[in-house]
Amino acid sequence: MRLTPMRRTLAGLAVTAVIVVFLSVKLNAFRDFQIAEIATYTVAVAGLTVLTGMSGQISLGHGAFMAMGAYATALLLAHLGWPFIGVLLLSGAITAVAGAVVGVAAARLSGPYLAGATLMLGVALPSIANAYPGTFGGDQGLNVVYAAPGFLGANFPLTRWQAWVATATALVTLFLLANLNHGRIGRNWRAVRDDEVAAAVAGINVARTRVLAFVISAACAGLAGSLLAMTTALVAPGAYTITLSITLLTAAVIGGLGTLPGAIWGSMVIVLLQTYITDVATSHGLSATVGANIPIAAYGLILILVMLAFPQGLQGAVRRLVAGFAQPPERRGVPGGPSPR
Amino acid sequence: MKSAKLDRRRRGAVLAGLVAAALLLAACSSGSSSGSKTSGSGSSSSSQALTASAPGITATTITLGSHQPLTGPAAPGYSEIAPASNAYFQYVNAHGGVYGRKIVYKYLDDGYNPTTTATVVRQLVLQNGVYAMFDGLGTPTHLAVVSFLNAQKVPDVFVASGCDCWDAPSTAPYTFGWQLDYIREGKILGQYVAQHFKGKKIGYFYQDDEFGMDGVKGLDYEIPKSMVAARESYSPTNVNVAPQVAALRASGAQVIVSFSIPAFTALLKLTGLKLSYTPQLVVSNVGSDPITLAGLLETFAKQGGATVNGNQLINGMVTDGYLPSVGDGSNSWITLFKQIHDTYDAKAPFDGNVLYGEAVAYTFVSAMFKAGRNPTRADLVSAIEGGLPQGPAVAPYAYSSSSHFGITGTFMGTISNGVLTEEGSALTTDTTPTGAITSYSGTEQQAPASGVPSP
Numbered sequence: 001m002r003l004t005p006m007r008r009t010l011a012g013l014a015v016t017a018v019i020v021v022f023l024s025v026k027l028n029a030f031r032d033f034q035i036a037e038i039a040t041y042t043v044a045v046a047g048l049t050v051l052t053g054m055s056g057q058i059s060l061g062h063g064a065f066m067a068m069g070a071y072a073t074a075l076l077l078a079h080l081g082w083p084f085i086g087v088l089l090l091s092g093a094i095t096a097v098a099g100a101v102v103g104v105a106a107a108r109l110s111g112p113y114l115a116g117a118t119l120m121l122g123v124a125l126p127s128i129a130n131a132y133p134g135t136f137g138g139d140q141g142l143n144v145v146y147a148a149p150g151f152l153g154a155n156f157p158l159t160r161w162q163a164w165v166a167t168a169t170a171l172v173t174l175f176l177l178a179n180l181n182h183g184r185i186g187r188n189w190r191a192v193r194d195d196e197v198a199a200a201v202a203g204i205n206v207a208r209t210r211v212l213a214f215v216i217s218a219a220c221a222g223l224a225g226s227l228l229a230m231t232t233a234l235v236a237p238g239a240y241t242i243t244l245s246i247t248l249l250t251a252a253v254i255g256g257l258g259t260l261p262g263a264i265w266g267s268m269v270i271v272l273l274q275t276y277i278t279d280v281a282t283s284h285g286l287s288a289t290v291g292a293n294i295p296i297a298a299y300g301l302i303l304i305l306v307m308l309a310f311p312q313g314l315q316g317a318v319r320r321l322v323a324g325f326a327q328p329p330e331r332r333g334v335p336g337g338p339s340p341r
Numbered sequence: 342m343k344s345a346k347l348d349r350r351r352r353g354a355v356l357a358g359l360v361a362a363a364l365l366l367a368a369c370s371s372g373s374s375s376g377s378k379t380s381g382s383g384s385s386s387s388s389q390a391l392t393a394s395a396p397g398i399t400a401t402t403i404t405l406g407s408h409q410p411l412t413g414p415a416a417p418g419y420s421e422i423a424p425a426s427n428a429y430f431q432y433v434n435a436h437g438g439v440y441g442r443k444i445v446y447k448y449l450d451d452g453y454n455p456t457t458t459a460t461v462v463r464q465l466v467l468q469n470g471v472y473a474m475f476d477g478l479g480t481p482t483h484l485a486v487v488s489f490l491n492a493q494k495v496p497d498v499f500v501a502s503g504c505d506c507w508d509a510p511s512t513a514p515y516t517f518g519w520q521l522d523y524i525r526e527g528k529i530l531g532q533y534v535a536q537h538f539k540g541k542k543i544g545y546f547y548q549d550d551e552f553g554m555d556g557v558k559g560l561d562y563e564i565p566k567s568m569v570a571a572r573e574s575y576s577p578t579n580v581n582v583a584p585q586v587a588a589l590r591a592s593g594a595q596v597i598v599s600f601s602i603p604a605f606t607a608l609l610k611l612t613g614l615k616l617s618y619t620p621q622l623v624v625s626n627v628g629s630d631p632i633t634l635a636g637l638l639e640t641f642a643k644q645g646g647a648t649v650n651g652n653q654l655i656n657g658m659v660t661d662g663y664l665p666s667v668g669d670g671s672n673s674w675i676t677l678f679k680q681i682h683d684t685y686d687a688k689a690p691f692d693g694n695v696l697y698g699e700a701v702a703y704t705f706v707s708a709m710f711k712a713g714r715n716p717t718r719a720d721l722v723s724a725i726e727g728g729l730p731q732g733p734a735v736a737p738y739a740y741s742s743s744s745h746f747g748i749t750g751t752f753m754g755t756i757s758n759g760v761l762t763e764e765g766s767a768l769t770t771d772t773t774p775t776g777a778i779t780s781y782s783g784t785e786q787q788a789p790a791s792g793v794p795s796p
Contacts, residue, residue: 030467133549140455141485143484159463159467234485239455296412
């Protein structure tokens, strides 16, 4: 049976969902928490990979969009008391509007100028929380209070519920992004990315195409911020510094820029690596002070190694692996097989 | 061509191996789920066998967790605290432990970022199954996990921050403060200023968060509003304090009361020097450790291309101390902690941070002894609520079932030649606007000869 790209995507997402539900029941509460974190970052990184990998715009300020989503969630939950799913969607929508505003400005910039403008956003926006401590709680931030829905039973672990919500959001987001990517909009993005002039000559509205990518990407970051607020039960400016923005970009590059499954790999690296390396370092007798610095060095090392060994990121490596094992070599690269990019 | 293909295959195989290894690791590390057992009455009889009476307690160990700024902006100075606590625990472990159990102290880096705090604390509680959180550092960071820890019923003892937020026995029954809170400290500093600098113009310089604002609240209880000529706050993320210092200078303030962390005390002093403005400084304990300050002053001045003598610059600075002065070689606690520091933590300088880490660890061990041979988590909470001996502190603890505040008083003193010299006896007070400040008449305790609190 031949699988169309969309069917393949759906099958992959269904398998992922089953694996996550199985793991979340089987593993302990902290692993559930990590699953929720991975899913959360997947949403943000997927949005960034659409922006940077597919439409060719760079953003060093995506942490700021996550902050917007997170603060929107905290404020909506505190003041309106809506069910979480409504708050999640509204937070995404609010951030999409902000993304449109930034996107209009961004569409006029490119390369280092765009990087600079978004960097400024990433640095400046979290400070607003400090400027208005009455509304945003200053450095201490706002607490996010909510519980798992009652029908799951009083003893249902909150972390498992969070893992499910985050994973469901991530899978739906990935499905929708894959859908866009395989359609006309995705083709327009790639055309604009590869050659703006050629795209314009072909009748594509370059500015509108780029702004749309920004809006979608910002909405993803907003959803991720909302999920992060829910998982960590807190929104504070310290979480949304420029480091977060850079980490997201690192995850996108390690996973494979422009590939949606790469967002999952990249998020796994940034979430699991920190805990794992610190554990290894301290269990090998390194003092905690030294151990704490090793993950930072390890990020850099892994980024370099991945770039050297797999320039297409981890997803590029996976594709090569699948191509190498699943298909006879002579069929490689023919139409219907996985495309090389 | 062929070799290139082979190479590709080999890379693929390596990747497959990596993925398999990662899955294995994830599966292996999932085994340690912590169920909550509630056995053990906490009654102590020396014949009673040691049991795994609570999560994190086995017949041979007590596992504690903590979040600490080992990297990031708050790391200088504060990263010394957890290793110092650990040094004291190692000393106790080598001298019989707590009823024979050894303390395992697992502290993780949160980089002073509340979201990372939320992650590492969940790891410690849900994955590593610690018995208690001990000395989690920072107000914004620890506020991120208080409700989680209390929902999980994990004792959250001796938070390393003087925020009054840790005193909430009804909403956070498992959380306890330890160090002198900033409101009490502000009141005591304020009274000193009102009495000793009568008729002078006072300026405030404070951090724009709970720390600075609580301190100012205490100051305002004691210093008449008419004396305060200027109130300038700074944000710890912006190292340019020239506008604030210029405003203080313009107001004509002759005395500046500063609720600042050490780096900003140093910046206040140096920026003042640049503007040839040298008011009398009165600094909260948090920002006045002489060794840290002198070092920072010299480093900052060097970065600006100048050479200064740090100790000379802080001569005459007024501050307070709720632990004995590090430079007081005749104090039995200083002797004990210095000796332990030299054996187990010699790489760090013996300064206020190290003293803090050892003293808070001592307090924890004394609470653990009181909690009994086979304590549950609730036993530790009731042991602390029953009150703790004063130990190294200069004033008693406020612990009771209705108060989760720690140390209630401090002595005032002046820094000269890099050493804080005490002036008069310790003063104690409460956190209310009208509560009297009284001089503490009780005698300070002496350190036990064994170095370990007695059961």
